[in-house]
Amino acid sequence: MGDDFNKWIGLAPFAAFDGKMYPLHLMEQVVEQLSETKMYKIALFGGGDKEKQLLDQWAAKYPLCSTIIGRLTFEEELALISNLDLMLSMDSGNAHLAAIFGIPTITLWGVTHPYAGFPPFGQDPSHAILSDREKYPLIPTSIYGNKFPTGYEAVMETIDPSEVTKKVNQLLM
Numbered sequence: 001m002g003d004d005f006n007k008w009i010g011l012a013p014f015a016a017f018d019g020k021m022y023p024l025h026l027m028e029q030v031v032e033q034l035s036e037t038k039m040y041k042i043a044l045f046g047g048g049d050k051e052k053q054l055l056d057q058w059a060a061k062y063p064l065c066s067t068i069i070g071r072l073t074f075e076e077e078l079a080l081i082s083n084l085d086l087m088l089s090m091d092s093g094n095a096h097l098a099a100i101f102g103i104p105t106i107t108l109w110g111v112t113h114p115y116a117g118f119p120p121f122g123q124d125p126s127h128a129i130l131s132d133r134e135k136y137p138l139i140p141t142s143i144y145g146n147k148f149p150t151g152y153e154a155v156m157e158t159i160d161p162s163e164v165t166k167k168v169n170q171l172l173m
Helices: 024-036 050-062 073-081 092-100 161-173
Strands: 009-011 040-044 065-067 084-090 105-109 129-130
Touching: 009 024, 009 092, 009 161, 024 040, 024 050, 024 161, 040 050, 050 065, 073 092, 084 092, 084 161, 092 105, 105 161, 129 161
Parallel strands: 009 040, 009 084, 040 065, 084 105, 105 129
Antiparallel strands: none
16 A cells, blocks of 8 residues: 555454454554564554554554554545555454455454354455364354353464464465
8 A cells, every 4th residue: 555665454453242352462462573574554443442542552662553543534444444455353344344345354263253154255264363163162152252151251362473473474475
């Protein structure tokens, strides 16, 4: 996007339900690892005051990151998404918006699963990074991510940040 050499990544670290959200301390590790390459610019997506506060902290800490919360209209956000080189998202709305524009979209899956019928449209199944189904055999426990059995609270922690970074690098190099 634009005239510079960096690839643009959209990163949407939030989801409506905890069962679909990658732990923020692990997502920050992904942001750090991607930032260290100096090959990517990262647009941080989200909404709400608490989310903006956190993403502003990440943007201050990682110079190639910028938060777009409150800076763009929805139409402008869609225009930005349509020009990304890649979207990294939970099983959430931003993944589906990016996929509509044909943007390669990596999704992280917790208690939901793409085989339940809701992967981003037209995306290669290998772009879905799944939680450990051997450790958590009841996945999917919910279609929407709003229900999970006792003991499944840490399901997303089975996704290593380096696995996410590796997939990003694989798709963008």
